[in-house]
Amino acid sequence: xxxxxxxxxxxxxxxxxxxxxxxxxxxxxxxxxxxxxxxxxxxxxxxxxxxxxxxxxxxxxxxxxxxxxxxxxxxxxxxxxxxxxxxxxxxxxxxxxxxxxxxxxxxxxxxxxxxxxxxxxxxxxxxxxxxxxxxxxxxxxxxxxxxxxxxxxxxxxxxxxxxxxxxxxxxxxxxxxxxxxxxxxxxxxxxxxxxxxxxxxxxxxxxxxxxxxx
Numbered sequence: 001x002x003x004x005x006x007x008x009x010x011x012x013x014x015x016x017x018x019x020x021x022x023x024x025x026x027x028x029x030x031x032x033x034x035x036x037x038x039x040x041x042x043x044x045x046x047x048x049x050x051x052x053x054x055x056x057x058x059x060x061x062x063x064x065x066x067x068x069x070x071x072x073x074x075x076x077x078x079x080x081x082x083x084x085x086x087x088x089x090x091x092x093x094x095x096x097x098x099x100x101x102x103x104x105x106x107x108x109x110x111x112x113x114x115x116x117x118x119x120x121x122x123x124x125x126x127x128x129x130x131x132x133x134x135x136x137x138x139x140x141x142x143x144x145x146x147x148x149x150x151x152x153x154x155x156x157x158x159x160x161x162x163x164x165x166x167x168x169x170x171x172x173x174x175x176x177x178x179x180x181x182x183x184x185x186x187x188x189x190x191x192x193x194x195x196x197x198x199x200x201x202x203x204x205x206x207x208x209x210x211x212x213x214x
Contacts, residue, residue, distance in 0.1 A: 004064040004109060007053045009034075009093070010071030014175045015113055015168070019068050028053055036073055039085065046093055054102045066109040067097065076118070076140045083143035090147050094154045108161040112151050116169035118144045 003026050010016035011029040020027045030049035035041045057065055069090065074083045090112075097103055097110070118141035119134045136142045148165050155163045172185040191197070 002060065002063050004066040005053075005057055005060065006066040006068055007049075008068045008070060010069065010113075013070060013072075014171050014173070014177070016068070016070035017175055018173075019070055028056055034071075036071070036086075036089075039089065042089060043092060046089075046096060050096050050100060054100060057102065057106075062106065064107045064109070065103060066111070068111045068113070069093070070113045072113075074140055074143060076138050078140055080139035080143075083139050087143050087146050087150065091150050094150060098154065098158060104160065106160070108158075109164070110151065110155070110161060111164045111166060112147060114148055114165050114167045115141065115144045116167035117141075119148075119167055 005028055006019075006023050006026055007028045007030070008016050008020045008023070011020045011027075012033050020029055030045075030052055034045050034049075053065075057063060071090075072086055074086050094110075097108075116128070118138065119136055120128050120132060121137035121141045122135040123132060125132045134141075134145050136145050151163055151165065155161060170184050172189075176186045
C-alpha cells in the first residue's frame with residue numbers, strides 16, 4: 001500500500017510546519033491560512049480545503065489519506081470561551097470528514113496533537129505514562145481533553161479510520177512565537193540570553209513583547 005496523502009491542518013504553526021516539512025511530497029497544505037477568529041468564515045474555508053484535498057487525493061486512486069490536526073491558538077491563559085470555540089471547530093471538522101464520500105471509500109488516519117502539560121496539569125504521578133489518569137487543572141487542559149474525547153467518540157463510527165492522539169509538551173525551536181505566552185524552554189533561554197528575570201517573560205498570561213528576539 002502506498003503512503004497516505006497527509007493534510008496538515010495548522011501547517012503555519014511551529015508543530016505543523018515541521019510535520020509538513022518531514023512529509024515532503026506526501027504532505028498537503030491548504031493556502032491561504034485559515035481565519036481562526038471568524039467561525040462562519042472558518043467553516044467555509046474548511047469546506048473549500050476539504051474539496052481541494054479530495055481533488056488532490058483523486059489523482060491517486062486507492063491511496064489512503066491522513067489528517068494531522070496540529071492547529072490551535074489557545075494557551076494556558078486563554079479564556080474558557082475561546083477554547084470552547086476551538087473545540088467546537090474541531091468537532092465541526094470531524095463532521096466534515098465523516099460526510100465526505102471520497103474519504104469513506106478509502107482507509108484513513110487522523111492524528112490529533114494534544115497537550116501533555118494541559119491534560120496532566122495537576123498530576124502528581126512520576127513518571128507520567130499513557131495509563132496515568134488525566135488531571136487537567138485549567139480550561140486549556142480541559143479543552144484538550146474534550147478534543148480527545150470528540151475524536152475517540154467520532155472514531156467509533158468510522159471503522160475504516162485509525163486514530164492517534166499525541167500528547168506533546170514544551171515544543172521549542174525555529175519558528176517559536178516568542179510573543180505568545182507559551183514555550184517554556186524558549187522563554188527560559190531568552191531570559192538567559194538577555195539577563196532578564198522570569199517576571200519579564202510570560203507569567204500568568206502576561207505579555208512578553210518587551211523582550212527582543214535573540
